[in-house]
Amino acid sequence: MNRLENLYRKIIMDHYKNPRNKGLTDDTRYKQEHIKNPSCGDDVTIQSFVEDGVVKDIRHDGSGCSICCSSASVLSVLLKDRPVKEALAFSENYTKMIANQPYDETLEFEDALAYQGVRKFPARTKCATIAWKAFESTVKVEDNDE
Amino acid sequence: MNRLENLYRKIIMDHYKNPRNKGLTDDTRYKQEHIKNPSCGDDVTIQSFVEDGVVKDIRHDGSGCSICCSSASVLSVLLKDRPVKEALAFSENYTKMIANQPYDETLEFEDALAYQGVRKFPARTKCATIAWKAFESTVKVEDNDE
Amino acid sequence: MESLSLKKDFPVFDQNDIAYLDTAATSLTPRSVIGKLTDYYNNYSANVHRGVYRLSHEATELYNATREATARFINAEFEEIVFTRGASSALNLVAFGYGLSNLNPGDEIIISELEHHSNFLPWQQVAKKTGAKVVYVPLSEEGRIEVEAFASVLNENTKIVALTHVSNVMGYITPIKAITELAHSQNAVVCVDAAQSAPHLQIDVKEIDCDFLAFSSHKMLGPKGLGVLYGKKKRLENMEPVEYGGDMVETASKDGSTWQAPPLKFETGTPPIASVVAFFEALRYLQNIGFVALKEHEQRLKKYVLDAFSNIESVKVYNPTSETGMVTFNIEGVHPHDVVTVLDEDNIALRAGHHCAQPLMQWLGVVATLRASFYVYNTLEDCDRLIESVKKAVTFFKEAGL
Amino acid sequence: MESLSLKKDFPVFDQNDIAYLDTAATSLTPRSVIGKLTDYYNNYSANVHRGVYRLSHEATELYNATREATARFINAEFEEIVFTRGASSALNLVAFGYGLSNLNPGDEIIISELEHHSNFLPWQQVAKKTGAKVVYVPLSEEGRIEVEAFASVLNENTKIVALTHVSNVMGYITPIKAITELAHSQNAVVCVDAAQSAPHLQIDVKEIDCDFLAFSSHKMLGPKGLGVLYGKKKRLENMEPVEYGGDMVETASKDGSTWQAPPLKFETGTPPIASVVAFFEALRYLQNIGFVALKEHEQRLKKYVLDAFSNIESVKVYNPTSETGMVTFNIEGVHPHDVVTVLDEDNIALRAGHHCAQPLMQWLGVVATLRASFYVYNTLEDCDRLIESVKKAVTFFKEAGL
Ligand SMILES: Cc1ncc(COP(=O)(O)O)c(C=O)c1O
């Protein structure tokens, strides 16, 4: 598999073409975060609904490249029904993995593992993490109340 | 004579210590020009009184280095009683001489010749010409009436 | 122009086997400019304007020599050239130095959807602050600013016309001389964004007769971090500074202060001396090539690429008729960001994005585009590499199911 | 510090047998900084932020590495560092970005007569525009800003305190931490002009707790044309941009636009990339020396000169007690401009003038002064040359009758 094939894995292209959980809701129980990547115009909105400390649902929308859009779809599937703490840890380890930083290697990344190829494309790591960043904001409690 | 002695000629130091025609007048027949050289803080005001196309009187004031202040004094003596045209030509040729540009070599510079030494000190040419510039403005007819 | 013989003037190619097609973002820098930069730092490093000692005096002479050369480059006068941090800063200076104090509610500012953000947002802000209104020249079907369309929005309320000379996405040349003449007939002031024209066209501000004109050193072989604002003498004299401090002041006192005459009035603080000094060499380099030869060269490359692209079914070109060396395109169904990664694998440097022209993207109805822009150092071989790589991307993403 | 071994790091000395004593105006540039500059131009020359291809991505990484290093240099956070054209621009940004929208008639801005024009005129202007009042800390007899005097002008109307950290003429250190604490007790915002302190003192913005702090690269061995504004995160978030355009915008549309988060919000247009990248090496160079060793070195030179000057009857020193390496003086009866020419003949580079501090000149009751300032590359030999040349000037002008 060459570098490009390794970047554009089947599973990524599948989520890009057939995004799961796409489209936003008006349901006010969802917390929403919108991030724009000015360097390329990627534009992602993530909504998540947390109940009893568990991520019950994730929605997403936006426009961008295949890496960015697919990862929103992938995370919406992977993180659903996980406790917030676990979802956050997953997200943070994923981001570290993409950034070539030490991460918890015992973690099962499942479909998110497909994004390993991005590590060889530093100019694209933002694409692969922007949706995850947005997700994190939606579930993080505001601990900054100055 | 070394370079410095050639710059700080006796005649220059004399006009610096004993400036002629110093002090401004309130006489409204005098035209006035104030120039400040921001690079060193030299600050010169020249007033000139022209009647029947002749420079009848020149006054000056200000603060600055010896080259600057003395040249105001020198010009106030040299240009007095000259026709405006002649005074202007004198001033312009003097400025060219200082700037190492071609000038009318038949001209009698009299005391102003002492400033030849400045030509070797390009950082000081402004000092030697600023009062002359101010003088020129006081006698030039505004030909720019746009 | 012998393209291959120019490539060796650019040290980036010593280290990188790259097809650099992103000049519209910033140009590469020739050895002579880098040499002048290091020359300044090695031999002077001193400040300008205020030093009476030799190093500083000589640095000042070099600084002024570039101002003089810049003036001659666009047929302006020495005092009409203000050095800024870039074209963006220059345009902001016009908007906030001139616009802010000369606009009233009901006044109109004409711009276009072709504008770079730096000639759009300052006017949007100034309009907000003054109650003036931003009016857009309706673009032609191709996306051009045309004289008739301009005339249709010009009226006695028009106070400022701020238009791009060459669009940084479409590459079209605005008929700015005719527009300026019309604008002046309504006493409107004309500000030209020449960031994409100064590097490629001979500019004569006396002929155009515009009031202001802005461009950047770094898009025309010069150092980064330097821009130029040309302003007619009278305009600059009547314009407010926007930054206050050292060097722009004449008398500073508690009771009030007075400013230097232009251009110093607009250049507070220690300027980017080295960059200014080195910009001289960029101007010289361009003048040695000559704008006629440059244009011919750019056109040849552009036409070559366009011809090839017209044979690739899924490539859509947005500006086939443009007069300058810029091809803006997409592979249908594939996000430009994905395409650019394929090209990058082949060492082709190309811009994917909105090119700081979001209003134009909205007008085009796309989120982003690819843009290849050509300059002195590009060759037909660069074009071949681009064409081959685009073909590869088309195949790759088709196989990936897009 | 082995002074002589540092001199060889500065190529200006290769060509010039010069005693460079004008660092307070601008410093010389070490080889490593020049090397990094040319390295950027030779190997990248590409733009930052927007390019997805390798050259541009790597240039962006280098650019960000300097922002990170600058943050660490003053113990700030990455997002708290804004790159500007210089300290002047940085101070104007605070005045017009923060001051203009936060001041009301009756509010007071505390500055001092020690301020450089760049921390004086912006506030004078903002006061004029907002109806706020500029209040001066009464200087001590020596010309110092002292805490008690500051407390005497601080009150509940004080909204902004803008003071120099180290005076560029007197070299005194302002007790800025105590002043900031007092100012904060009245909810006033503190802006520190660190143009003359950052090159010489260890700065810890968390310890000082100031809201804004500005300095220039070119006074601390870095490239010309680059400045730094530190702002507390919350302050920057609530501050208006003063320049609008590319890179600072998030969404740009006809109906309105939104800005990037700081610091990008304040950095429109293509920045001085090469200078930013190379500034990294200046910070590294200074950190390798260390501020303790640097201070000791500067003090030694200063004391040496002061001792000698005290034996020359007609030399008047204005700042004998200053804590930093700066000697400000005159030869009585001789205009400093005349003196400096004598020194220049001996290849001593020294500043004569008002040092962009006219209010202080008025306070001192002089038209101008000479100023010798010491830095890493200076030696006792430089001091000897200065002393000898000053003696020569004294004799020369005495003989000339002054
Ligand atoms: C105390 C002080 N503040 C501000 C400045 C302005 O710095 P710059 O010229 O780099 O904008 C200077 C330098 O002259 C200075 O000494």
Ligand SMILES: Cc1ncc(COP(=O)(O)O)c(C=O)c1O
């Ligand atoms: C048309 C146009 N205007 C203005 C600018 C802004 O130039 P700079 O980034 O040098 O400030 C650019 C460059 O991106 C441009 O292409």
